[in-house]
């Protein structure tokens with residue numbers, strides 16, 4: 001599945017249809033996801049993990065598709081780029097920023113594990129997937145007759161395709177056919193499934209001791225943007241406009 005393709009998922013009811021796009025920001029290798037209920041008269045939409053540098057592109061696409069953006073969400077406080085959520089709020093009146101309460105960040109809506117984020121007749125569930133950063137969550141499409149099947153899991157950095165930031169195994173309780181959409185990719189992948197990652201993820205297939213050894217020896221450089229990105233991302237990307245988060 002390429003990053004510019006439209007993907008349609010089946011649901012048992014024809015009354016709701018997920019419009020889905022995977023977008024990419026090259027400098028930080030970040031994926032942003034656009035989801036909308038295309039069958040609802042308002043065509044309500046949300047963005048997961050938008051990047052400040054690609055806000056114009058994302059909003060232009062939303063306009064082209066005739067969508068109404070209602071949520072600008074983050075899976076976690078990113079260390080490598082500044083979130084676009086605050087900037088989006090200054091450009092699109094009525095959009096609500098969303099992040100987990102446990103992240104300690106500011107946003108209009110502070111979600112907790114088990115919460116549901118409704119857009120039209122579709123919804124995302126919030127799963128706690130700690131380990132990479134404080135309060136990082138995975139957003140999973142709903143499990144119900146009117147919801148798309150297989151489910152889609154937006155894993156942030158808890159689970160990357162054939163990799164991970166830092167993770168626990170809560171994502172792996174989802175059905176094996178669940179599609180996996182991470183926040184980053186450094187290898188040229190765009191989508192995987194829970195079943196594939198259980199079998200082939202080179203970090204998560206190891207025992208705890210080997211896993212610890214791998215993670216302690218990643219030797220990743222200090223993220224170039226971390227000193228700017230983290231404080232900015234604690235306030236939806238707008239350090240000097242804290243009242244507008």
Ligand SMILES: N[C@@H](CCC(=O)N[C@@H](CSS)C(=O)NCC(=O)O)C(=O)O
Nearest residue numbers: 079080157163164165220222223224225
């Ligand atoms: N070189 C990049 C930062 C790369 C990095 O640290 N990526 C994170 C996710 S962004 S918080 C990570 O967990 N990577 C796991 C891996 O295996 O690469 C920069 O300087 O910005």
Ligand SMILES: [Fe+2]
Nearest residue numbers: 078079157165
């Ligand atoms: Fe991250």
